[in-house]
Amino acid sequence: MTHSHETDAATAAPVDDAPAKRHLRVALLGNPNTGKTTLFNRLCGLRHKTANFPGTTQEARIGHLSAQSVELSLIDLPGVYSLDLKQSEAEICRAMIDGEISPKGVQQGQPDAVCLVINALHLGRGLELAASAIRRGAPVVLALNMSDLAERRGLKFDLDELEKRTGCRAVLCNARTGEGLEDLRSALALPARTDAQIPSTTEESQRWADEVSHAVLHASASETAATITDRLDRVLTHPVLGVAFFALVMTGLFWVIFRFATVPMDLIDAIFAHLGGFVESTLPDGLIQSLLSEGVVAGVGATVIFLPQIALLFFLISLLEDTGYLARAAFVTDRLLRPFGLPGHAFVPLLSAHACALPAMMAARGIPDRRERIATVLVAPFMTCSARLPVYVLMTTLLFGDRPALAALAFAGCYILGALAGLFSALLVRRTILPGRSAAMVLELPTFKIPSVRNALITSYDRSLTFLKKAGTVILAICIVLWWLGSFPASAPPDGAVAMYAQAEQIEQSSVTTESAPSPDDIRAEADRLTNTNATLNSYVGRLGRVVEPVFAPLGFDWKLSVAMLSSFAAREVFVSTMAVLVAGDEEVEEESLVEEITTARRTDGTTPIFTRPVSWSLLVYYVLALQCLPTLAVTAKEAGGWKWAILQLGWMNGLAYIAALITFQIASAALG
Amino acid sequence: MTMPIRNHADSNADCPVAEIAEATRLSDLETGQSGVVCCCRQVDEANAEMLCAMGLRPSARVSVARRGQPCIVEVTAAGGCTSRIGLARDVAEKLLVQTS
16 A cells, blocks of 8 residues: 555655644445445434535535544545446546545545445445546545445455455444444545556456455355345235335325324424514514514424424435335336336335425436436426425315315325326326436345434434425525515505494493493404405505406406415415415414304405305315425426426426316316306 | 356457357346346447446346346345346346356
8 A cells, every 4th residue: 555646645644743633535435225324324423514516416415523633524425336337426426536526615626535335245346336436546445334234144354355455445344333433434544545456447347356356255145134135025026016015105104294293293383373473472563573473484484394294204215215125116116107207216206295396306316317307307296295285184174174084085186186197297298308218227126124213314304404495595585575575565454444443442441341242352353354455455466466366267266366376376385374364364363263264255245255165176176286386496497407497397287287277167166056 | 046156257249149149038037047147238338337337247147036027137246145136128138148
């Protein structure tokens, strides 16, 4: 081993002589399924941040750790089978190791070391990757991970021989238990370039990797674990049993999410309601109070409320991925998704989209083929995300309040309608603007393992943070803009309300009370409602609502619904609160009383109900299909690579929603009268 | 099944024509049947590179764990450990193996 490279003078210097703490950048490279993420999590824990590579959608986690008075920045690169593949992940790894790019916030230049994570069961494959990293001039440290699995399979490694033949430090470790990581830290703190002769071509490297593997490995694998995997696979990848098991897993996943996410969601809801109330009671009436309580608190609350579902979804997905099951799910769903022009890889993104389309579209990066990736990004928002749920709950309760079984059926129908619309849209897109044969499946099915809860918690934490940062800021900004549009121009209370306030005051002042007369509080509440409705009607949103009313009239919507539709254009969860303001005059109405208020709400003529059954059906269908989420558009533009995709998505989804709602309303009107 | 793997990975270009003539398509093997990959010349370039990097390349010892569309093949690496790869039939049809 030599320390030859000039730029690495500091690196090569003996640790004891270092005057100050040295700082080294270490790239974490490895094949997929080598336990790279577990190793990163074990080494850095929560001491990490996420940053993009400039000009790409590829993210890298950058973690920090210290070893022997050296500060290490660990850059987690995407898992790749080879640096020479023509895929974006391999290109990024290549450029990073060559020192051409770095994640934002990390100093550019060739990394001081490459920690090459190898699945100890597949030494040869790891060595081939190591060979290409060494050829690129990087000091490489070999981390033979999953030592426990190797031991159970009867494998023994001659590490001295491995170090001699590769010229690299080699450490046998187990990221799950932390075994061997102290040695790995020490090795990473003293990286050195190899002087061993590494073959220069891919073919020679393959031969070299095989030879080294044979020289280093001292026992033949026993077949126990292989047999277990084989037995499980017989069921899990079976054309019928596999799909049935998959359906069972998905049902369980959703059950857990909807059963357990409601508790923290209710808690968050209550906290933000109190916070809004606190702001209203402490600050004097006026613009600032209104901006803070209705704009900022309501906006942040509207985002944070979905956090429990997102955190739970990614926790469970990470657990499933860790067991090795997700690859099997992609394998069995490939057959189901292929007829729609999508690969099995699209299954995870489409599944995640049932919590929120934003992380789902980000998860679509795992799809190797560009056209399939864009198609998945385009149709992911059709899946029923959690923001649609309040509207589904409201509408199904309105339609089948007294028949829970039918309400549940309608609810499930919404999910199916969304999924089918997404799949058929994908087929259409793949047949027209993104044509071409689907990339054939080549998918590694990793050995089954016990999942790591620690990994799942960290993944969940990371995804939640990304969601809060990306969606939170945008939704907050939108809420403030909507607050402004809904609050301006300010209008005085209408004459009727002024008279009612005066009446309430009169009753309070006169000591005479009659049992049949309404209480002053009731009168004030009614006056508030009139004032709020009047203010909304005269605001920019109200004016826009009346302008677009003729557009929505064929769907059965009156101006109030049109306003609610407009205000929820940017974020659909705003619909229920807007309806609450318009109908009940108060955003904080309890759900049961809100349903009552909405059921009895009348149009401006005072007699026709706003929510007739045909209107409720039409509205429900519209919300299943429409794209009402500005952050989604921003993420689509980023992930698909251009605003044209976002505009296409918006036009297609809302156009389809409009036509479907129109047909629904006309049929329901004819059938139900 | 533990079998020794051949040490020398032939490149596709070296595939002897006679060997190909005797070879079977991987998709035609029965579940449990094994063979040695002799040619993946017909697989399109991107997939061929990926398969090669995953260890499914000329002279690799493979066995079929599940037949059909898609199928599962096991590739035996040094030390006797196997890795499982799910393959579309399109790809499996273009991989030629020798079963003898």
